[in-house]
Each structure stands twice: as structure tokens, then as C-alpha cells.
Amino acid sequence: xxxxxxxxxxxxxxxxxxxxxxxxxxxxxxxxxxxxxxxxxxxxxxxxxxxxxxxxxxxxxxxxxxxxxxxxxxxxxxxxxxxxxxxxxxxxxxxxxxxxxxxxxxxxx
Amino acid sequence: xxxxxxxxxxxxxxxxxxxxxxxxxxxxxxxxxxxxxxxxxxxxxxxxxxxxxxxxxxxxxxxxxxxxxxxxxxxxxxxxxxxxxxxxxxxxxxxxxxxxxxxxxxxxxxxxxxxxxxxxxxxxxxxxxxxxxxxxxxxxxxxxxxxxxxxxxxxxxxxxxxxxxxxxxxxxxxxxxxxxxxxxxxxxxxxxxxxxxxxxxxxxxxxxxxxxxxxxxxxxxxxxxxxxxxxxxxxxxxxxxxxxxxxxxxxxxxxxxxxxxxxxxxxxxxxxxxxxxxxxxxxxxxxxxxxxxxxxxxxxxxxxxxxxxxxxxxxxxxxxxx
Numbered sequence: 001x002x003x004x005x006x007x008x009x010x011x012x013x014x015x016x017x018x019x020x021x022x023x024x025x026x027x028x029x030x031x032x033x034x035x036x037x038x039x040x041x042x043x044x045x046x047x048x049x050x051x052x053x054x055x056x057x058x059x060x061x062x063x064x065x066x067x068x069x070x071x072x073x074x075x076x077x078x079x080x081x082x083x084x085x086x087x088x089x090x091x092x093x094x095x096x097x098x099x100x101x102x103x104x105x106x107x108x109x
Numbered sequence: 110x111x112x113x114x115x116x117x118x119x120x121x122x123x124x125x126x127x128x129x130x131x132x133x134x135x136x137x138x139x140x141x142x143x144x145x146x147x148x149x150x151x152x153x154x155x156x157x158x159x160x161x162x163x164x165x166x167x168x169x170x171x172x173x174x175x176x177x178x179x180x181x182x183x184x185x186x187x188x189x190x191x192x193x194x195x196x197x198x199x200x201x202x203x204x205x206x207x208x209x210x211x212x213x214x215x216x217x218x219x220x221x222x223x224x225x226x227x228x229x230x231x232x233x234x235x236x237x238x239x240x241x242x243x244x245x246x247x248x249x250x251x252x253x254x255x256x257x258x259x260x261x262x263x264x265x266x267x268x269x270x271x272x273x274x275x276x277x278x279x280x281x282x283x284x285x286x287x288x289x290x291x292x293x294x295x296x297x298x299x300x301x302x303x304x305x306x307x308x309x310x311x312x313x314x315x316x317x318x319x320x321x322x323x324x325x326x327x328x329x330x331x332x333x334x335x336x337x338x339x340x341x342x343x344x345x346x347x348x349x350x351x352x353x354x355x356x357x358x359x360x361x362x363x364x365x366x367x368x369x370x371x372x373x374x375x376x377x378x379x380x381x382x383x384x385x386x387x388x389x390x391x392x393x394x395x396x397x398x399x400x401x402x403x404x405x406x407x408x409x410x411x412x413x414x415x416x417x418x419x420x421x422x423x424x425x426x427x428x429x430x431x
Binding site: 030031045047048050073 | 133137143144165166168169176
């Protein structure tokens with residue numbers, strides 16, 4: 001399990017990644033993050049929704065209601081915007097550098 | 110599922126009810142609900158499912174800081190009040206309320222006894238001289254006032270550890286919503302005590318009205334009865350008033366408390382002069398000039414004038430602030 005402190009700067013990136021392929025909603029995103037991380041990272045509910053709030057405020061995602069055919073209930077879906085995509089690329093580049101730098105200080109003992 | 114809804118309601122209880130907040134709460138609930146049913150489908154028990162959902166909820170403060178409603182966090186770092194301190198303060202207020210209420214009631218009962226003994230001696234019903242009757246009255250007054258003063262001092266000392274609350278503090282959202290619930294639960298009790306207290310005050314001069322229809326000293330006994338009824342009323346008002354105040358102090362923000370404190374200080378100072386003065390006039394005109402049938406009027410008059418003063422002062426103060 002990764003501590004939430006370590007990954008803090010990349011929660012937004014994780015969420016944006018989940019929206020690259022298709023629109024999604026809160027629970028699906030959190031479930032996919034869990035599966036993709038092989039249960040090593042579970043994003044807390046409040047982390048997820050404060051990230052949604054922040055991303056939407058910055059114009060990186062936008063939310064809309066969608067009726068679910070099978071359930072007949074309304075869900076809040078999120079879609080990545082062109083600005084969000086740009087931000088995602090920036091974060092990916094940033095991670096490459098971060099990884100390179102930190103790796104220089106990592107050694108097997 | 111009830112537990113989860115209750116948990117979420119609790120978390121949001123102290124937050125402003127904006128449409129953004131309501132939507133957020135609904136989204137969170139939908140998410141938690143889905144997680145819950147999926148866990149149940151996977152064969153988890155009710156308790157396990159609820160436990161997992163709640164443990165993965167996170168920290169509400171994270172959302173609050175993102176929504177920018179926790180600004181007072183950054184501006185002024187006031188100390189957080191612990192649950193024990195808050196509970197202790199409410200309990201201490203309740204206890205001092207009991208003591209102060211009882212003390213004030215004792216003073217009033219003492220005054221009633223003073224009137225009673227003096228009049229009884231005057232009428233000769235006690236079989237003692239008038240001077241002895243007055244002395245008996247004064248002794249009983251003193252005997253009751255001394256413990257009352259002790260109670261006042263003791264209550265002041267009891268509240269001493271909570272002095273620092275005046276310098277400001279902040280509450281966690283959990284504690285705040287807990288206190289709000291307790292305050293809400295107490296409201297009907299307070300209203301009832303207020304109605305009873307004020308009702309008793311209004312009814313208290315009846316004895317004198319009736320007494321004044323008869324001859325001589327009957328209205329004097331009415332005055333004594335009035336004071337006893339008022340003593341009961343004051344006890345109710347002070348005791349329940351103190352409990353209410355404990356919640357008000359804990360739940361109002363610092364700026365409000367400051368302005369209010371200044372206002373309370375001025376009104377309190379005026380009250381400390383006006384009411385004893387009214388009591389002096391009442392006692393002197395009664396004991397020396399035997400005007401019991403009419404002199405009680407000083408209390409309603411003082412009450413009305415004092416109420417007018419408080420209201421006008423309030424209005425002027427609000428005007429100045431805005």
C-alpha cells in the first residue's frame with residue numbers, strides 16, 4: 001500500500017489518465033485506479049472528490065449528468081478537456097524528470 | 110447502508126448548505142453506495158462492508174480546504190478545542206448555573222423573610238417586639254446571603270480554567286456538529302423554562318393585587334409571596350440560561366463573541382446598578398413607609414426601562430458596526 005503523502009502530486013494525473021479513453025464517473029474511476037495499481041493504491045473518497053473539484057475549477061475536466069439505462073439513476077460523469085490533456089502531458093513530462101532525478105539517489109543496499 | 114448515510118450526514122452537518130455542497134454530498138453518497146453493494150455482493154458482511162466504505166472515506170478537511178470554506182484555517186491559527194474541554198465547559202456551566210441560580214434565589218428568599226418577620230412583629234403575631242422582629246428579619250437575610258455569596262465566589266473560581274475561551278478557539282467539524290445536535294436537543298427545554306420563568310414573574314404580583322383589596326398588612330404578605338415566586342422564576346431563568354449560554358459561547362465565531370461581549374459588559378454594568386437600586390427603593394418604601402400595595406410597581410417599571418435601554422443600545426451598536 002502506498003501512503004497518500006507520496007503520491008499526492010500525482011492524484012490528478014491518475015484521474016486524468018482514467019479519462020483519456022472515455023468518460024467516467026467517481027466510483028468507476030476509483031475502482032479502476034485500485035485495479036490498475038494492483039490494489040497497491042486505494043484513493044480515498046475525499047481525495048477523489050477534492051481532485052474532481054480542483055480539476056474542474058482549473059478547466060481540466062468538465063462534469064455532466066448521465067442517465068444510466070440499466071439502473072435508471074443519474075450519475076455525474078467527467079470528461080477531460082483539451083486543457084486537461086495538455087496538463088496531463090505536462091505532468092507526464094514532469095514525472096519523467098522526477099523519476100530520473102530520484103533514481104540517481106536510489107541504490108540497492 | 111443507514112450507518113453510511115448517517116456518517117456522511119454527520120460529516121456534512123457543520124458545512125454550509127450550498128448547492129455545490131449538496132451535489133458533492135450526493136456524488137459521494139452514490140459512490141459509497143455503489144462500493145457498499147459491490148462489497149456485499151462479494152460476500153462481505155454488513156459490518157465489514159460498512160467498515161471498509163467508511164475507512165476509505167478519507168478526511169473531510171481535505172474537501173473543505175479544496176472548496177475554500179476553511180479560510181479561517183490559514184488566517185488565524187487558533188487553538189483547537191478538545192472534546193474533553195468542550196464537555197467540561199458545558200458541565201461546569203451547568204453546575205455554576207445551578208449555584209448562581211440558587212444563590213440569587215436565596216437572596217430573594219432572604220428579602221422575603223425580612224419583610225415577613227418585620228410585618229409579623231409589627232402586627233404582634235409573633236409575640237415579640239417590633240425591634241426584635243426587624244432583627245430576626247435581618248439575621249435571616251444575612252444567614253441566607255452569606256452562603257449565596259460563597260456560591261457566587263465558588264462559581265467564579267469554577268469557571269476560571271475556561272477563561273482562555275475568550276481569546277478565541279476553533280472546533281473540529283465533528284465536534285461542532287456534535288455540539289449543534291446537543292444545542293438543538295436542548296432548545297425545547299430552554300423554551301419551556303423561559304416560558305415558565307417569565308410566566309411566574311408576570312403572575313408574581315397577583316398576591317399583592319389580592320392583598321390590596323383587604324385591609325392593612327395583607328398586601329405585605331403578598332409582597333413576600335411575590336419575592337418567593339420571583340426567586341423560583343429567577344432560578345429557572347439563570348439555570349437554564351447558563352446551559353444555553355454554554356452552547357452559544359462554544360458555537361459562535363470569535364468576532365461575533367467579541368462584539369457581543371462588549372455589549373454584554375455594558376448592559377451587565379447597567380443592570381448591576383439599576384436592579385439593586387430598584388430593590389432598595391422597594392424595600393425602603395415598603396419597610397419605612399408601608400407602601401407595599403403600590404411600591405412593587407418599581408420592578409415592572411425598571412424592567413420596561415431596562416428592556417428599552419438594552420434594545421436602544423443594541424440598535425445603536427449594530428448601526429455603528431455596519
